[in-house]
Amino acid sequence: MEMVVLAPPAPGKLEDLRRRFFATPLQALLSLISFAIMVFLVWKLLNWAVFSAVFTTAGGPEACQATAGACWSVIAARWRIILFGLYPFEEQWRSALACVAVVVMTVLSCIPAFWTGRRIAIVWGAGTALYYVLMKGGVLGLAYVGEEAWGGLALTLFIFVTTCLIGFPLAICLALLRRSELPWISRTTGLIIDGVRSLPLISILFTFAIVLPFALPQWLAGDKLYRVILGSALFFSAYQAEIVRGGMQGVPNGQEEAAMALGMSYWQRISRILLPQAMRNALPATINQFVISFKETSLVVIVGFFEILASGNAAYGTGEWRFAYVEVYAFIAFIYFVFVFSLSRYGAFLERRMSVGER
């Protein structure tokens, strides 16, 4: 007979609970107190957000003021301002469709099956073109709406996505230039990166929005929105370039030597050997940078754009709903959370996918 050795049986659920939280009288007491505090807080929150809350606009603001709960009716009454800002009321379906276009474009370009140069170019080209035509109009029977009237979620998404689309390739270029063998190229690039990084984003946005038009000829200056996006992309690329460079430093020299020895050209070595490995190393920091950039879009309010946070201010700021600002901010926080949380979950998926075959 063969001896079968079994691991000692795992403790049951109750036994595990007892060992972790009720091992000594003092520990039991602390556990009970903490548990009571948690129950109290959760009850308070639920009571405010659900049980005593007002959900319909039927009673108007007065119904809200009569209860101690949350006034979600402000969202029901004002969600259009929050999501679409100053965009003309009758045309807001276009802004909604434009949001969908940007989200679909982002989701598609996150799917590995679309990671070929041609497919990604089609997705991005079609996505941004669709957004632009829908928002701006003036063609296909759509009424013209100038950039100054764009706002809310549609604007936030557009600024974020275009910042990344322009900033990411720029970051890779900067990172490659910084590791150039020619000292005057690598030093100049280093100076640019460090220069941009040492400025606050607000001052860069301000410069691009307000100061640049005085320095540039009219035809080159373009609309304020695109200058702001350019400034924000530049800021993004300076940080991202350092992240990419860090990733490249983690790739052993032997990788490039092996690629050279196989006769690969510079661009083949960069695109097939160096960058895929560098991006794998840089992934956690890259996702972090994307998350920061998404939240930093709220800064464009200082140069006069009503992105989602500023639209929120406008939504409660007019008279009758003035008391309901907490609910408006909670709603906006929820929207930010949905986007940023999906971004970080996607990052986790990529990390799992890329770690295939690693020991």
Place this chain on the structure above:
Amino acid sequence: MISDNSVKSGGPAVRIENLDKYYGTSHALRKVNLSVERGERIVVCGPSGSGKSTMIRCINRLEQHNGGRITVLGTELNDDVGNIDGIRREVGVVFQHFNLFPHMTVLENCTIAPMIVRKRPRAEAEATARRYLEKVRIPEQAMKFPGQLSGGQQQRVAIARALCMQPQLMLFDEPTSALDPEMIAEVLDVMVTLASEGMTMICVTHEMGFARRAADRVIFMDGGEIVEEAPPEEFFAASRNERTRQFLSQVLGH
């Protein structure tokens, strides 16, 4: 261009004349002269820091030489990028630390260069790759990633990857030095097979057994110079040089 070189048969595979190489102020190679015929198997040995790795890395421009001339397969190695790329296509290298691409499967490691450098269609590149993986005796590992293989297996993949470019000359830079002892034999066996099939090979190695079995000529380097070169029997039995005898007693002495 190099592509005409297979036609331009005759002439040595590699000719090195008065090669000088400096790292800063240290003189790594001192007026080295070496000629390797097509089909010849050379083993280069010597103490560490003697310049043997540097010499073979100069042959395909992984190191840039500072003086002298290197002619590979009839093409002179100079600053002409076309010449460098042409030579690299025809010269396979196997490194001490394998340097497989960790983000690609074994099969992709073997097919990427034939596909993007030689512009071979995928089906053809994969067929060639599978043939060479068979030759190095690991066809069943094709879909694995390098990180999932043992050191000996990785080095055999690295040999297959180099062979997939169908090079005219193979350089081995201490191919067994990073391996656990029990894996050295499987790599050396593949190299002996390759040698017996007439591949032109230059191997930097301390495996004197391999030198005895496979080499046409053994070269001993010390202090950046070629101190002695001789056929293996002569080299091991009756070296005339004091430094060679001392080195041999160290590598063979136990």
